[in-house]
Amino acid sequence: MTIDNLLVNIPPSLIFALGACLRAHLGAVQTAEHAGMIILLQMLFGYVFDASNQSRDTDEDRINKPHRPVPSGLITPAGARRRFWCVMPVYTLVGWAMGVVEWVLLFQAVVTFLNLLCPPRAYLWCKTPCMILGVVAQLAAAWQSVAPIDSTAWRWILIIAVPFCLALPFEDVRDMAGDHAIGRRTPALVLGEWPLRVWFAGLLAWIPLALHYALFLPTHASGPRILLCDTALAIACWTPALRALLLRNTAADRLTYQLLITAYIIMTLTTPALWY
Template sequence: MRLLDPTPVQTRPRLTRHLRHEANVTWRMLADNLLACLPPPLTFTLAACFRAQLPAHQILWHLGQILLLSLLYAYTFDTSNQARGAEEDRLNKPYRPIPAGLITSAGAMRRFWIAMPLYTLLGWQLGVVEWVLLWQAAIILINLVSTPRSYLLCKTPSMVMGTVAQLCGAWQAVSPIDTTVTQWITIITIVYALALLFEDIRDMEGDRAIGRRTPALVLGAWPIRIWFASLMLITPPLFHFSLYAPTSAAPWRIAVCDLALAATCWTSAVRGLLLRHTRADRVTYQLYMASYVVALLAGPVLWF
C-alpha cells in the first residue's frame, strides 16, 4: 500500500527556493569577511584543544560549536552593517544582497534581530556569553549608534572589542584563559586592530559619498599605507620574541611559524606601498587577514 506524502506538492519547491535564496543572500553578505570571521576562531580553538591534549572526538565537537558561533558572529555584524551601508555598497560592493536587489535594508535588519538572540543563546550554552555580549555591544556601537562623522572615533574601539570577543570566546569554550593566552590575545589584538585602518583605503569612494570620516579620508591614503606597512614589517619579530620563542616548542616549529608569518606580513606591506589601486588594495587586505590567520595558526603548531 502506497503511503501518501502529507506535504503539499507546492510547499516543497517553495521551501527549496526560499532556502536557496537565503543561502545566496548569506553568501553574498558574508563573503568579504569570511576570512576574518571563520579561520581565526577555529584555529585558536584548535590551539586550545591541543594545549589541553583533548582526544580527536572532543576536538571535532568543539570545532563544530565554534563554527556555528563564528557564523553568527559574522552574520550579526554584516546584516546590521549592510542594512545601514546600502548606498556605500552600491558604489564599492554592488554584488552584496541589498544593492543586488535580493533583499531590502529592512529585510537585513529583520535578519539581524532574529540572529541576535540566537547568538546570545548559543554563547550562553557554550559558556562564553560575556564575549558574545561584548561583540554585540561593539556591533551596536559601530553599526547602529555611530554616525558618519563619529565613525572615526568608534571604529578602532569596536574592532578591538570584536577581536577580543572572537579570540576569548574561541579559547574559553575549550578551557580557561590563563596568563599565556591573555598575552597572545592582547598582543595580536593590538597589532591587527591598529593595522585594520588599511581597510578603509579600499572603500574611499563610497565613504566620501556618504560623508563618513575615516582615517584614510581625514589623514590621506599615504599616511595610512605607511602606518600599515610599518606594522606589518615589525609584526614577525614582535611575535617571535613575545609569543613564539617563549613556548617550549622545537626550534624548527618556531622557525616555520616565523617564516610563514614573515611571508604574509611582509608581502602585504610591500603591496600596500607599491600597488595602489582598488583591486590591488582588496587583495592586499585579504593577504593581511591571511597573516592574522597565520599568526594564530602558530598556536596549534607550537602546542601540538
C-alpha cells in the first residue's frame, strides 16, 4: 500500500532528524534511538495518507496505478478505510510519546480533508496548500522529536517545504488519464500540460540558487562543503527540469517525478552535510 511513497515519506524525515541530532551534538546511541523512532513515526505517516487516499481513488488507480491493493483486488475500499481509522489513534499515540503530537494532529487533519472530504473539482485549489502543510508537519515533527524548533530550523523547514510542494503538481502530468476519468480538476488538466512543464522546469532551475543564498551561506560552513552541496543540488534539480521539457511521455514523466523526490531528499541532506 505504501510502496509508491516510501521514498518521500521516510528518508527526508530521517535525514532532517539526523541534522537536528548533529546540531544538538548528540551521541551515537541517542542518535540511533531518534532515528528508530522517526522511522516508526514516518511509517505511520505514510500509512494513514495512503490508506485514506486509496480508499477513495479506486477508479483513478485502476487506470494510473493498477498494482495498488484496491484495484488489484487484495483489499476493498472499505477495508482500506477501516485500516486508516485503526492506524490513526496509533499514529497519535506515537506522536504524543515522541513529543510531536501537534504535528501529527495537523497532518491527520490535512489528510482527512484532502483525501476524504475535498471534492474532485476543488482539488486544484486544495492540493498544494495541503501538501505544504503536510511537508511542514513532516519536517517539523522530525526536528522537534530531537530538539525545540528555533528560528534557524524554521527557516530550513519553510524554505525546503514550500518550493518542493510548488513543484509537486508535476505528478498530475503522469496521472491525467485517471484524473480525467473521475472528474478531478488538476493543474495539468485545467492549465494544460505544457504550461505546467515550463513552471516545473523554471521552479527547479531556481531552487539551487535560492537555497544557496537563503540557507547554505548563513551556515558559515567551509567553501568546499557549500560547493559540494550546491553541485549535488543543482544536478538533482536541473536533471528533472530538463527531462520535463525534453522527455514527454508517461514512462519518462514517472521517472522525472521520482527524480523530484530525489531532489527533495538532497535538500534535506544538506542539513547534516553543512552542520556537521
